[in-house]
Amino acid sequence: MPAGGYSGGTGGRPPGGYFGRALIADVTDGTSAILPLPEEILRAYIGGAGLGTWLLHRIGPPGADPLGAGAPLAFVFSPLVGTPLTTSAKFAVVAKSPLTGMLTDALASSQFAIAGKLTGHDAIVICGRSERLSVLLVDGEGTRLIDAAGLAGLSAAEADKRLREELGRGWRVAAIGPAGERGVRYATISHDGRHAGRGGLGAVMGAKNLKAIAVRAAGKVAPADPDAVLAAARDLRARSFGPATAKYRELGTLANLLAFNAISTLPTRNFQAATFDGAQHLAAEAAADDPGSPTDESVAGMRRVARSSCASCTIGCEHIYRVGRGSKVRVEYENVFALGPMCGVSDPAAVLAASARCDDLGIDTISAGGTIAWAMECAQRGLIDAPWLRFGDSAALLRALDEIGDRGTPLSTPLGDLLADGSRRAARTVGGGSQAFAPHVKGLEMPGYEPRTLHAMALGLAVNARGADHNRSGAYEADLSGDLDRLDGGDAHVAAAIETEDRAAVMDSLILCKFLRGVFTDPFAEWAALLSGVTGWDVTGAELRQTARRIVMAKRVYNIREGWQPADDWLPDRLLTEPLTLPSGRVAALTPQRLRAMIDAYYKARGLDPLGRPLPSIGSDLHLTGASDGASNGASDEG
Amino acid sequence: MGTPKAALEWHGSTLLRRTVGIVARATDGPVVVVRASGQVLPDLPAGTQVVDDPRDGKGPVQGIAAGLAALAGRAETAFISSTDMPFLHPAFIRRVLRVLTDDAAVDVALPVARGYPQPLAAAYRVRLAETAERLVKEDRLRPAFLFGECAVARLDDDALRQDPVLGALDPDLDSVLNVNTLADYQDARGRPGPEVTVQLFGALARGGDARGTGPRAVRAATVAAAASAVGLAFDRHVTAALNGDQITRDPPTPLATGDLVYFMSADAGG
Numbered sequence: 001m002p003a004g005g006y007s008g009g010t011g012g013r014p015p016g017g018y019f020g021r022a023l024i025a026d027v028t029d030g031t032s033a034i035l036p037l038p039e040e041i042l043r044a045y046i047g048g049a050g051l052g053t054w055l056l057h058r059i060g061p062p063g064a065d066p067l068g069a070g071a072p073l074a075f076v077f078s079p080l081v082g083t084p085l086t087t088s089a090k091f092a093v094v095a096k097s098p099l100t101g102m103l104t105d106a107l108a109s110s111q112f113a114i115a116g117k118l119t120g121h122d123a124i125v126i127c128g129r130s131e132r133l134s135v136l137l138v139d140g141e142g143t144r145l146i147d148a149a150g151l152a153g154l155s156a157a158e159a160d161k162r163l164r165e166e167l168g169r170g171w172r173v174a175a176i177g178p179a180g181e182r183g184v185r186y187a188t189i190s191h192d193g194r195h196a197g198r199g200g201l202g203a204v205m206g207a208k209n210l211k212a213i214a215v216r217a218a219g220k221v222a223p224a225d226p227d228a229v230l231a232a233a234r235d236l237r238a239r240s241f242g243p244a245t246a247k248y249r250e251l252g253t254l255a256n257l258l259a260f261n262a263i264s265t266l267p268t269r270n271f272q273a274a275t276f277d278g279a280q281h282l283a284a285e286a287a288a289d290d291p292g293s294p295t296d297e298s299v300a301g302m303r304r305v306a307r308s309s310c311a312s313c314t315i316g317c318e319h320i321y322r323v324g325r326g327s328k329v330r331v332e333y334e335n336v337f338a339l340g341p342m343c344g345v346s347d348p349a350a351v352l353a354a355s356a357r358c359d360d361l362g363i364d365t366i367s368a369g370g371t372i373a374w375a376m377e378c379a380q381r382g383l384i385d386a387p388w389l390r391f392g393d394s395a396a397l398l399r400a401l402d403e404i405g406d407r408g409t410p411l412s413t414p415l416g417d418l419l420a421d422g423s424r425r426a427a428r429t430v431g432g433g434s435q436a437f438a439p440h441v442k443g444l445e446m447p448g449y450e451p452r453t454l455h456a457m458a459l460g461l462a463v464n465a466r467g468a469d470h471n472r473s474g475a476y477e478a479d480l481s482g483d484l485d486r487l488d489g490g491d492a493h494v495a496a497a498i499e500t501e502d503r504a505a506v507m508d509s510l511i512l513c514k515f516l517r518g519v520f521t522d523p524f525a526e527w528a529a530l531l532s533g534v535t536g537w538d539v540t541g542a543e544l545r546q547t548a549r550r551i552v553m554a555k556r557v558y559n560i561r562e563g564w565q566p567a568d569d570w571l572p573d574r575l576l577t578e579p580l581t582l583p584s585g586r587v588a589a590l591t592p593q594r595l596r597a598m599i600d601a602y603y604k605a606r607g608l609d610p611l612g613r614p615l616p617s618i619g620s621d622l623h624l625t626g627a628s629d630g631a632s633n634g635a636s637d638e639g
Numbered sequence: 640m641g642t643p644k645a646a647l648e649w650h651g652s653t654l655l656r657r658t659v660g661i662v663a664r665a666t667d668g669p670v671v672v673v674r675a676s677g678q679v680l681p682d683l684p685a686g687t688q689v690v691d692d693p694r695d696g697k698g699p700v701q702g703i704a705a706g707l708a709a710l711a712g713r714a715e716t717a718f719i720s721s722t723d724m725p726f727l728h729p730a731f732i733r734r735v736l737r738v739l740t741d742d743a744a745v746d747v748a749l750p751v752a753r754g755y756p757q758p759l760a761a762a763y764r765v766r767l768a769e770t771a772e773r774l775v776k777e778d779r780l781r782p783a784f785l786f787g788e789c790a791v792a793r794l795d796d797d798a799l800r801q802d803p804v805l806g807a808l809d810p811d812l813d814s815v816l817n818v819n820t821l822a823d824y825q826d827a828r829g830r831p832g833p834e835v836t837v838q839l840f841g842a843l844a845r846g847g848d849a850r851g852t853g854p855r856a857v858r859a860a861t862v863a864a865a866a867s868a869v870g871l872a873f874d875r876h877v878t879a880a881l882n883g884d885q886i887t888r889d890p891p892t893p894l895a896t897g898d899l900v901y902f903m904s905a906d907a908g909g
Contacts, residue, residue: 243872243874243876244876244906246842246876246904247841247842247904247906248906248908249842250841250842250845251841251842251845253908253909255840255841255842255904256841256907256909258840258841259840259841259901259903259904259907260907262838262840262880262883262901262903263880263883263884263886263901263903264883264884284841285840285841285844285845332909333909334909337909447909448909449907449909470909474908476907477906477907477908479886480878480886480905480907481878481886481888481905482878482879482885482886482887482888482889483685483888485667485885486886488667514908515906515908517906517908518876518905518906582883582884583882583883583884584882584883584884584885586667586884
């Protein structure tokens with residue numbers, strides 16, 4: 001791995017697209033330091049989720065409480081941020097999850113990525129805990145804390161608005177809502193209406209008494225070969241207008257809902273079914289396109305009233321819906337699935353209102369919906385004394401969200417406090433067999449992909465480092481490709497799960513939006529060319545494949561360090577013991593034996609031992625020497 | 640007929656490709672094609688196993704023996720079909736196979752349809768491979784010899800039609816019609832494709848030709864033809880689900896009467 005003349009710190013020039021350093025900000029006292037990022041580390045982990053994983057190894061004390069002062073919270077940029085490459089204005093937020101106790105890395109897109117990187121850092125890592133609710137400012141003048149008492153209890157969007165008004169032009173803000181302040185374990189971090197949503201990163205930030213981080217660009221960074229990058233950007237832009245992204249442009253991800261219902265892949269009523277009678281009411285296809293006046297109430301059901309894009313994106317997947325005079329809500333498949341079919345709710349007004357409530361509180365819709373659906377089933381079975389909490393009851397859904405958001409306030413209720421910890425912890429408390437149907441892996445609630453009818457995805461969900469996640473394991477791609485039988489998981493499914501996990505690892509580290517993936521016909525080679533143009537490295541597709549494997553492995557090694565056990569790579573019992581029958585008559589059964597066989601094959605193919613731990617030969621490739629000691633992070637004081 | 644039956648054109652595909660596709664759709668297990676040694680076959684779906692018949696000219700029992708032997712250890716039962724039945728319906732295959740599933744004492748489920756026994760549209764226990772092989776060595780080459788050595792359940796027209804799905808979708812039991820002459824082939828080929836129902840999802844429903852989201856009845860013998868019938872380009876960005884179950888992006892995938900064909904974006908990212 002050639003490293004050129006740059007070795008981090010002040011010696012030599014960093015590769016194109018990089019500053020070669022991370023800012024370590026301690027919000028306990030407002031000081032900060034610089035951690036040089038050697039070229040070999042940048043090349044080994046690229047940026048985003050990959051570099052964030054390395055940083056957590058490097059800086060995070062082993063065994064730290066994710067909501068404790070010692071746990072780092074990393075905002076990690078990438079070499080592509082700031083280039084004209086479409087969808088590249090993204091960043092990763094990486095931390096130990098308070099929901100899973102393992103690594104979580106949530107990606108988001110906004111101007112925050114560009115401004116944050118142009119503060120002169122490839123990553124901003126926040127440590128410590130502020131004495132009072134604060135905002136961390138980072139720009140060319142260094143770091144400083146300002147009081148945020150006036151922002152307490154505000155939604156992230158409102159806090160963002162007020163801060164930008166107060167700070168003036170050029171500032172970009174990532175903030176938490178009230179749920180993050182109150183320790184809801186699936187709170188989000190938001191910016192420009194986008195969310196780093198999964199795993200409870202907002203709770204980590206809230207535990208640091210940090211309402212927001214505001215960044216302002218102060219420098220520039222150039223790609224190594226600007227002409228090559230510009231040409232690639234033009235090409236990619238043109239391709240991004242093609243059929244590969246039509247779904248996202250025209251209807252957004254909500255287009256999944258009706259299709260998934262048709263193929264029995266739509267988790268319904270806490271995974272008690274895979275089709276939902278009310279799906280049509282929530283379907284993107286059924287929504288009217290902006291029928292004249294935005295306040296036109298003559299149109300029944302959902303209306304699509306606007307569409308927009310993330311920063312630097314030419315796809316424009318963001319579709320805004322409205323019902324009657326209700327709130328305008330950015331709608332995705334996942335929030336509609338989780339707050340609709342998963343809870344048995346088919347009223348679009350209620351689902352949009354619940355989505356808006358989640359955004360206001362600053363909580364992950366998937367974990368919120370999954371946890372509430374579990375509670376609805378518990379109430380149905382008499383395990384929770386909340387007879388009002390019924391599947392399909394819109395008012396109950398909204399009330400449950402309110403109670404979750406009221407944690408730590410005078411309005412707090414025992415039920416809300418229970419559900420604010422997520423389904424895994426709640427099921428441990430409630431018992432009574434409820435753990436068998438708690439819809440999570442490693443503590444992270446399940447996304448809207450039914451594992452019993454998507455066997456490659458079942459494996460991907462089980463072994464993924466982040467837990468039940470559809471963005472780090474996109475194995476559903478293989479299940480829906482027709483290249484294998486989605487109901488007959490075996491070796492082909494294992495290979496597919498590994499391939500999609502590897503692709504995600506690279507896309508999440510470059511970073512490029514996964515909605516762009518369909519435009520690539522030879523993805524690793526094409527991504528290598530993009531990275532080469534930006535950095536000046538001579539990267540090959542084969543090298544990127546190795547990088548992908550390294551990142552996946554480094555996440556696993558981090559989790560093992562933090563207490564992962566083989567039993568964590570598993571799915572909820574319900575999914576393994578309750579078969580589904582498809583309309584065609586075929587039975588979709590994902591048995592423990594089948595899942596075990598796929599996991600064993602995955603371990604073997606990944607170079608893991610039979611218990612899922614890396615073989616000794618893998619260690620030297622991870623560049624983790626000296627990491628994880630928790631005593632000295634090698635950073636030099638800056639201010 | 641001037642062209643091997645296996646390679647005869649069938650609505651943009653071939654008779655063999657269609658037969659293999661229909662059998663694959665109706666069963667969960669592997670599909671084996673037994674060919675004469677060295678015989679050139681048309682394109683087959685990925686995953687199809689091709690085995691050579693070790694002895695040419697020995698008739699159907701030899702083919703049965705070779706096919707069953709190839710499945711040993713991988714399946715307990717098999718549906719055996721000739722390659723020249725263009726109207727073979729998945730519901731027919733399922734109906735016949737179900738006899739062996741329901742009654743462990745039965746070795747062969749033999750349709751006696753449209754007036755004739757149909758040994759090449761029948762279900763067999765895989766364990767019969769050895770018996771069939773012995774019969775060939777003894778030069779007892781008629782299927783009747785095999786049936787004389789095992790438990791056979793015969794299904795007449797009424798028994799077949801009692802299956803509600805088969806009775807509705809193939810009431811005349813055209814499944815067993817084969818094409819032995821050029822005229823047979825031309826007659827069969829002249830029929831319109833099976834009537835299927837197509838439904839589009841997501842952005843596909845908003846494409847050209849005002850496609851819409853509602854189901855539409857079309858005549859199409861393959862998935863590609865069904866897509867074409869609704870003005871849809873069946874390219875790598877589109878996937879099809881048959882009857883809400885099997886997923887395919889293979890254009891020649893055969894369709895049968897009554898199929899529901901869902902077209903959706905190949906990218907299921909959410």
